Amino acid sequence: MAGGINFSGLASGIDTAALIQASSDATRTARVAPNQKRVTELEETNAAADELSNKLDLLKASLKGFTTLSGGGVSKSATSSKESVVSASVANNAVNGAYTVTVNSLAKNHTYSFDQTFAAGTTAIDGTLTGAEPALDRTVTFTVGSGAQQETVSVVVKDGTFTASDFVTAFNNASTKAQASLVNTGTSASPAYKIVISSNYEGTEKGAISRSLLGASLGGLSGFSEDAASDASVTVTGIGTVTRASNSMSDIVPGVTLSLSSVGSATIRIAEDVDSTVSKVQSFIDAYNDVVKFVNENNTITRDETSKEVKNTFAPLASSRVDDNALSALRSALSSAKASGGSAVRIFADLGITTERDGTLLFDSSKLKTAIASEPSSVSDVLSSFADTTATTGGTINVYTRYNGLLDLSINSNKDQIADLNERIQDAERQIARQEESMRARYARLEGLMSKLQQQQSSLTSALRGLG
Secondary structure (H helix, E strand, O other): OOOOOOOOOOOOOOOHHHHHHHHHHHHHHHHHHHHHHHHHHHHHHHHHHHHHHHHHHHHHHHHHHHOHHHOOOOOEEEEEOOOOOEEEEEOOOOOOEEEEEEEEEOOEOOEEEEEEEEOOOOOEOOOOOOOOOOHHHHEEEEEEOOHHHOEEEEEEOOOOOOEHHHHHHHHHHHOOOEEEEEEEOOOOOOOOEEEEEEEOOOOHHHHOEEEEEEOOOOHHHOOEEEEOOEOEEEEEOOOEEEEEOOOEEOOOOOOEEEEEOOOEEEEEEEEEOHHHHHHHHHHHHHHHHHHHHHHHHOOOEEEEOOOOOOEEEEOOOOOOOHHHHHHHHHHHHHHHOOOOOOOOOOOHHHHOEEEOOOOOEEEOHHHHHHHHHHOHHHHHHHHHHHHHHHOOOOOHHHHHHOOOOHHHHHHHHHHHHHHHHHHHHHHHHHHHHHHHHHHHHHHHHHHHHHHHHHHHHHHHHHHHHHHO
16 A cells, blocks of 8 residues: 555544545455455465376376386296395296296406505605606506497606505596505505505406506506406306396396396296285375375365355365366276286276275275286286376376476466466556545545635634624
8 A cells, every 4th residue: 555644634523544444445355355365266276286296196106117118017026046146126027937047157347456565645656756757658557348348547657756645546537437546455553555446347348457558667566466357157047148247137037137146056936926016006096096085175166055145165176177187087097997818807896996986996905816816917907008098108197297288287377367366456456556645635635625614714703703
């Protein structure tokens, strides 16, 4: 409201400030309050839409593991007869069976160390160097890796003040595939530090280290020892012997990742993981029901007939269709999900998943366990069919929750309306302020006129008394 001095009817006795305020309040009730109410409603709708988007994303995350890309709907487990030799993790697409795995050798990185020792990191590598020697004669060059993975690292020993720590720092600054360090091979009382270089990768392709140059002036660094890099070798029944650069192998048995720990033999057995599947389905059911309950709670219209006027109160999403459409799309995907084959297991009801009257899902885990035991591939088909429709990129949920998706568009439309309503509110407030100023001016003129008339009346009264 505009400021100013208010004179409350000194001449007229009229409370002009109260009249002006009453007029402004009436204008606000007609022009400002409805718009403010609508802004609040739209903001509440947007907050609910944001929360719905988050809940849909949680549902999407709970379904990701059931997609065809993840291997299907039934989880698998892998057990090893000797975990100390080899263990395994599996994807849902792993084929049931037993595999004998013989670990012939482990992959390891390369370790290279100079024989020369130093009393401390601050000890010079060669105090006789002057720095005037040709740079090549003061350079050590290493090759790390091979072929396209090869990296060349050169360290120039500057002069007689160049220390063991300087060497380590220079090497590490120049290399991305190996790491130099100082290792005390002596005791704390009588230290003997060696420069040790270790490759960052296992296997011969990326992890091998060789010294390709030793400057003529660096005789003290000529002695060395090393533990060469090697590849892992395993023999798998039905497949044969394979070598890899890593002790983690995921491309030998489809859907199975082997983790090698030591040389020896073990049997890997793969089977359905019923408990894990039940747990994941329960998570999906909980996330789905959370969406349904949220929509139900935020989509109500409450009718109040206690007063003379019937009043309808709309919940935040009651005036929007986007939440109903999202729920309808999910329900359609549920009813459309079917197994491509099988006899006893065809639809979600055969998995123990049925729909309640309020739209939530009821889950009978014992029925799912029976279905997995009888037709695991059909169970997988039903779950992956639903997940592929709803939880993949471009799927039902993504259409609503992605950037500029349907929920985003609805929220942005509401934001545009809010901006327009706020502008109308500001326009109304400006008009009210002008109206108040105009009324103050009119009342001030009225008070001035009445004061003048009162003075004239007083003068006339006095004159009339004098005549008497």
